[in-house]
Amino acid sequence: MMKPSRFNHLVSFSRGVELLFNSFSKQLAVLRGARAKQVRALLSHPDTAGHDQAARQCWRELVAHGYLVEDALDERGVYMHERLEAEASSRHLGLTVAPTLACNMCCVYCYQKPNPVPMTRQVEDALIRFFARESVSGGSAAVTWFGGEPLLRFGTIRRLSQAFLGIARSRKISYSAFLVTNGYLLDGDVARRLVRLGVQRAQVTLDGPPEVHDQRRPDRSGAGTFERIWANVQAASRYLSISLRVNVDQTNADGIRPLLERIQESGLARRIDVYLGQTFPYTDACSDIAEQCLDRADFSRLSLETAWEMVCRGFRSSGSSRLPQRRLTVCMAERANSFVVTPSGGVVKCWNEIDDPESCVDHLLRPRDASHQAAASRWKLRDLAEESCADCSLLPICAGGCPYVARRTGKPACHQWRAELDRSLSLYYYLRVRSRESEIAGRFGALVDAVRGLAGIDAESGNRGAVEASGAQGSESLGRHS
Ligand code: SF4
Ligand code: SF4
Numbered sequence: 251m252m253k254p255s256r257f258n259h260l261v262s263f264s265r266g267v268e269l270l271f272n273s274f275s276k277q278l279a280v281l282r283g284a285r286a287k288q289v290r291a292l293l294s295h296p297d298t299a300g301h302d303q304a305a306r307q308c309w310r311e312l313v314a315h316g317y318l319v320e321d322a323l324d325e326r327g328v329y330m331h332e333r334l335e336a337e338a339s340s341r342h343l344g345l346t347v348a349p350t351l352a353c354n355m356c357c358v359y360c361y362q363k364p365n366p367v368p369m370t371r372q373v374e375d376a377l378i379r380f381f382a383r384e385s386v387s388g389g390s391a392a393v394t395w396f397g398g399e400p401l402l403r404f405g406t407i408r409r410l411s412q413a414f415l416g417i418a419r420s421r422k423i424s425y426s427a428f429l430v431t432n433g434y435l436l437d438g439d440v441a442r443r444l445v446r447l448g449v450q451r452a453q454v455t456l457d458g459p460p461e462v463h464d465q466r467r468p469d470r471s472g473a474g475t476f477e478r479i480w481a482n483v484q485a486a487s488r489y490l491s492i493s494l495r496v497n498v499d500q501t502n503a504d505g506i507r508p509l510l511e512r513i514q515e516s517g518l519a520r521r522i523d524v525y526l527g528q529t530f531p532y533t534d535a536c537s538d539i540a541e542q543c544l545d546r547a548d549f550s551r552l553s554l555e556t557a558w559e560m561v562c563r564g565f566r567s568s569g570s571s572r573l574p575q576r577r578l579t580v581c582m583a584e585r586a587n588s589f590v591v592t593p594s595g596g597v598v599k600c601w602n603e604i605d606d607p608e609s610c611v612d613h614l615l616r617p618r619d620a621s622h623q624a625a626a627s628r629w630k631l632r633d634l635a636e637e638s639c640a641d642c643s644l645l646p647i648c649a650g651g652c653p654y655v656a657r658r659t660g661k662p663a664c665h666q667w668r669a670e671l672d673r674s675l676s677l678y679y680y681l682r683v684r685s686r687e688s689e690i691a692g693r694f695g696a697l698v699d700a701v702r703g704l705a706g707i708d709a710e711s712g713n714r715g716a717v718e719a720s721g722a723q724g725s726e727s728l729g730r731h732s
Pocket of ligand 2: 644
């Protein structure tokens with residue numbers, strides 16, 4: 251006996267096209283006409299395929315791709331089991347390292363308490379020993395350089411990176427590193443040196459065009475920072491993969507479009523990724539910005555509209571236009587072998603607790619004590635089967651949301667898929683069709699233009715009619731469209 255998966259999503263797209271997505275198997279199927287009807291019938295009554303050849307083939311595909319599952323299968327239990335294994339896995343070491351909590355900028359929404367005391371050589375040496383102890387030969391290690399502004403302490407990044415790379419090489423550990431920076435010091439020369447230190451990617455923040463960004467992210471004297479960061483992004487993107495983060499709230503949402511225009515005009519649109527970050531009053535230190543923050547639904551909508559705008563402007567695809575990925579844990583806070591190291595040698599589990607000594611779950615220079623154990627117990631892996639996530643069909647792609655927010659608010663911090671999954675899947679499907687169109691356009695450009703003209707399709711606006719015009723290219727297979 252079979253039953254429909256609890257993780258199925260059926261989305262009506264337009265003009266008879268339906269999308270069937272399963273958040274556990276990550277399969278997306280495009281359905282039309284009689285096929286859509288047949289699939290809906292089999293999902294409602296899985297054991298009615300009978301002897302009809304087409305219905306039996308459809309049934310087999312629904313089973314193969316996880317839309318229909320054994321009646322006795324506890325899908326949520328399987329997910330929870332995999333989640334527990336991921337939490338306990340020690341083959342991967344995740345380290346976020348803050349060489350300093352000092353910063354050369356003064357952002358209006360910053361939640362960190364600035365602290366000018368940088369990481370000492372003693373802490374550096376202890377951290378190298380920690381890396382050697384916690385990493386596993388033949389496994390992997392990922393380091394994130396964080397702050398404050400980490401590039402204020404380039405010497406620490408250099409010394410630690412050289413030591414980490416040496417250990418990784420000698421023990422066949424796959425090593426990667428990522429930098430979170432405000433971009434002010436990330437010029438081309440620094441980017442080139444970072445690459446030699448194993449850093450492949452960097453996140454830089456610009457909050458809009460100059461007049462918007464400079465109000466929100468000035469330097470410590472109050473002067474604007476946009477033009478310098480902008481020049482740095484252009485230079486650094488020749489060496490590093492750059493993700494440009496735009497922190498949005500109600501006061502700067504209108505600045506997104508002018509920023510995208512500037513990126514497009516500069517030719518950066520195909521070289522960098524751009525995504526929106528949601529400002530959130532994570533800690534008491536930033537409770538005064540709570541009123542201007544966007545709520546989850548508005549933020550999700552804005553992310554999707556921005557993804558659409560980026561597609562129309564020829565940007566590289568953004569996160570919002572990709573198929574959701576399965577996640578077993580949300581972040582390092584939920585993984586046993588992942589840590590955040592503060593400049594003074596404290597070890598915490600969450601980026602938001604980097605300046606809070608009471609949150610240390612360990613210390614590089616002191617033996618572990620009862621206060622560390624008490625702090626660690628707050629990060630015990632949540633049993634999502636007992637929370638409001640238990641019956642959520644998005645569980646495999648959300649994993650219960652940020653545990654820090656859940657703890658502070660008593661409510662799950664739902665991923666933006668919760669508000670926008672249908673439209674996200676529709677956008678993804680549209681982009682797949684669109685990219686196939688551009689392949690064809692490359693070969694038969696004039697012909698495609700002529701067909702568009704005949705069909706009355708507005709190629710510039712990319713309206714949804716285009717999907718139906720090229721619908722014949724969408725496969726009827728129930729397998730993944732990725
Ligand atoms: S617990 Fe939340 S805020 Fe902390 S690192 Fe994880 S996702 Fe980020
Ligand atoms: S946090 Fe929200 S979207 Fe995520 S699994 Fe829980 S209920 Fe679902």
